[in-house]
Amino acid sequence: MAATAARILVIEDNDALRVMLFTVLRHQPLAVDTASSADEAMDKVRTCDYALILLDLNLPDDESAEFLRRFREFRPESTSFVLAARDPRFDLTIDPHQVNALVNKPLEIDTLADVVRECALVILPPDDPLPCPPAESQIGVNFDDTSPN
Amino acid sequence: MPKDEKRILVVDDDEAIRTLLFTILRRRGLAVDTAKNGAEALERLGQCRYALLLLDLMMPVMNGWKVLEHIAALDPSARPVVVLLTAGSEPRDFNPDLVVGSIRKPFDVDLLYDTVAGCISVITSRPQIAECPDAESETDLA
Numbered sequence: 064m065a066a067t068a069a070r071i072l073v074i075e076d077n078d079a080l081r082v083m084l085f086t087v088l089r090h091q092p093l094a095v096d097t098a099s100s101a102d103e104a105m106d107k108v109r110t111c112d113y114a115l116i117l118l119d120l121n122l123p124d125d126e127s128a129e130f131l132r133r134f135r136e137f138r139p140e141s142t143s144f145v146l147a148a149r150d151p152r153f154d155l156t157i158d159p160h161q162v163n164a165l166v167n168k169p170l171e172i173d174t175l176a177d178v179v180r181e182c183a184l185v186i187l188p189p190d191d192p193l194p195c196p197p198a199e200s201q202i203g204v205n206f207d208d209t210s211p212n
Numbered sequence: 213m214p215k216d217e218k219r220i221l222v223v224d225d226d227e228a229i230r231t232l233l234f235t236i237l238r239r240r241g242l243a244v245d246t247a248k249n250g251a252e253a254l255e256r257l258g259q260c261r262y263a264l265l266l267l268d269l270m271m272p273v274m275n276g277w278k279v280l281e282h283i284a285a286l287d288p289s290a291r292p293v294v295v296l297l298t299a300g301s302e303p304r305d306f307n308p309d310l311v312v313g314s315i316r317k318p319f320d321v322d323l324l325y326d327t328v329a330g331c332i333s334v335i336t337s338r339p340q341i342a343e344c345p346d347a348e349s350e351t352d353l354a
Contacts, residue, residue, distance in 0.1 A: 079293050080312050083330030090326055121308075150308045168308035169296070172315050172327055 068094040069114040069183040094198035101130035111195040114186035120149040131161040216337035218263035219243040225271040238349035250274025260344035262292040
């Protein structure tokens, strides 16, 4: 994958869902990183500008709101498109200044892949980009151990 | 001795789709069983432990919603990961604790396989039930 591929960050604490999204999205023309917590996600956004952040809105201990607050404080001019995945059973107050769009869980995987790709590809990189290490999808992180045992 | 495995159950009343999914997954070395309706799926779930269910919703005899009700009653540690195969027109009020995602038919085979591979890769192999027969994918179906 080219080094200039649009970069996205998937923040999801459900291991199966996070790795499934990584596996699906890395086969799009995208560079993909993942995080399972707000702290891990903040470590990632401190070193890299993401065209799109796919955020689980139902991280434990209100970590999703905490991440959004910290991310917007750290990078107030960020052009990142924040796509938030929510559990529709829970009524959450969403700040439209922090989240660009919402998708409901369970995720429609094919639709999500299309939406993430199309949104990520139209986001222009910032004028002052952060130095960015290679994405997990570019350095051979491989969760495709599909052996039966 | 029961073997550890990550077995997959494909539940769809459409024989062509069942065969397609079975073939794709078996060719990649995965242990796969099939069921053509919800009743057969529950029978399978009573016999064997499954890591992942690919579940159609609109089926005769017993639909996918009934299968989800059964899975909801299981201990969370015993529940398989469920990916729905949908026609896109069904209600979408599924419990995200039960359903990890959905894929619309006609599905993109590569995307479907990526979905399965991603899910399977993080599931820990569990000892199979002693009475569980070998997976269909491990037996000569010819």
